[in-house]
Amino acid sequence: MNERAYDVVIIGSGAGGGTVAQELSPLVRDGLRVLVLEQGPRLNDDEFTGREGEMAPALYEDGGGFLTADGTMMLALGRAYGGSTVVYTGTSLPPPERVIERWDVPGLEYPDLLRRSAKHAAADNVHYLEPELINENNRLFVEGCAKAGWQAGQFPVNVKGCRGSSLCNLGCPNAAKQGTNRVQLPAAERAGVEVVTRARALVIEGRSVRVRVAEQMPGEKGLPSEWAPGDYRVHARSIVLAAGAIGSPALLLRSGCGRALPRLGERFTCHPAHVLVAEHARPITNDVGHPKSYYLDRAEEESFVLETCMYFPFTTAKNLTGFGADHSRFMHAFPRLQMILVLACDRAVPGNRVTVDRAGKPVVHYRFTPEVIEALVRATRASARIFFAAGALRVHAPSADPPLLERSEMGRIDERIAARHFKPGKISLSAAHLMGGCGMGRTPADSVTDAWGRVHGIPWLRVADASLFPDALHINPYLTIMALADRVAERIRSEAGELFGVAAA
Ligand SMILES: Cc1cc2nc3c(=O)[nH]c(=O)nc-3n(C[C@H](O)[C@H](O)[C@H](O)COP(=O)(O)OP(=O)(O)OC[C@H]3O[C@@H](n4cnc5c(N)ncnc54)[C@H](O)[C@@H]3O)c2cc1C
Ligand code: SF4
Structure with missing residues (x-):
């Protein structure tokens, strides 16, 4: 087993993980090592061809065919450098005030989320189309x-130089859509954050992550991983889970956190x-x-x-x-x-949840x-x-x-x-706004994390993605996810002295 050590390990590089990576990059200046692990590949610009048969297997989990447990709904989730932001359409709305009020998470204030989503909207060139x-x-x-x-x-x-090719959900062939693969991750890498692709976090064991780096298969799109294929144990002083509303609860369940966190996997919603x-x-x-x-x-x-x-x-x-x-x-x-x-x-209801099967694969239970x-x-x-x-x-x-x-x-x-x-089963239903599974709240009795994404009882482990939503958002979610991830990163920076022995960045 290969061994590596970092100060912060971020798992997932989508809306949440990409934001945390960029927001933590000032720590690299202070001599800290920040790593992003992403299970999907990193594609070259010329590999975005817009061809449905090529791009869906390259960019989506299960090639776009991930089904709920009873097979009645298809869930769309990205699996690439940039996560689902590579395949999203880029519609950019702030969180609705009434929803945030209804969530009623102590310490989560609507004006704070609004301010942070506006900051990320500006960075992503959000505007009305010509x-x-x-x-x-x-x-x-x-x-x-x-x-x-x-x-x-x-x-x-959130486009820059959109040429109206209408292929957003197959990955923009014109590099116009401002996903984390275009904005946050490249900025983080320029500042010294390391991103390793084709690197799947298998399980969290104490303050370390077991990781399997996959070999690039013949004919597969993308670059080979930055690390040699094989198994690694990556030690970290702080871990940020940003593997999405299915990946994050599944990883925590695989890691045996279910007993201490009885709400883990629950409150899954998806705007069917x-x-x-x-x-x-x-x-x-x-x-x-x-x-x-x-x-x-x-x-x-x-x-x-x-x-x-x-x-x-x-x-x-x-x-x-x-x-x-x-x-x-x-x-x-x-x-x-x-x-x-x-x-x-939809609303969070008992029974709609993420679990894992015996092999540790995520299973999503959803009843209409x-x-x-x-x-x-x-x-x-x-x-x-x-x-x-x-x-x-x-x-x-x-x-x-x-x-x-x-x-x-x-x-x-x-x-x-x-x-x-x-x-259900006769009608083609799908969902792309996957939310919940590690919901924010007060205590382990009602939630998995606090309002700053800190997992109850595990101070060095935070969640920074759509799984934090305690209930559905009722509008397109990526800017709200970025705002929540921004809060998580800010907390880690402000606790840098305690966590890593450096002054707050
Ligand atoms: C087709 C489509 C269109 C959409 N359009 C819009 C839109 O227009 N506007 C909007 O607001 N939202 C849109 N969304 C939703 C939005 O993209 C997502 O809500 C958002 O990207 C979720 O962010 P996240 O960080 O939670 O997860 P993701 O962005 O999905 O990132 C999670 C990443 O974690 C990686 N990962 C998972 N497990 C592991 C593991 N064990 N080890 C390593 N890596 C792992 C995944 O490969 C993935 O890259 C769309 C989504 C889709 C699929
Ligand atoms: S050029 Fe515009 S319409 Fe075409 S895929 Fe890119 S963002 Fe979408």
């Missing part, structure tokens, strides 16, 4: 919302989503332009959010219910399709509550109204039976789209 980059798929959404009586909001996005598609009479610009420029936030009133979206042919095909001629006809209409992503605002099903049905009805108001000929709604609604049925939307047709 009008010429707004495509017709998005304009039709705005128009449909207005005619149906709602006002769509424009998403601020599905894609709705509508057919227009004429081609619309959909697969060029930024894909996600507008949204409709009905979270407070009706527990759903609608977002514009544009998915690639394979993903679109899998999202359509049914087979054969009807399915094929819709796919042939691809250049005439308008798309909306429907997200339910009646409230979530009703929210998805309301969201689908609202989307159908928006599609028809925007001029669509027919709408494909998975919670209708049969799933195709013709324009002549506009008056029967509530009757046709109903909860009784919502059959």
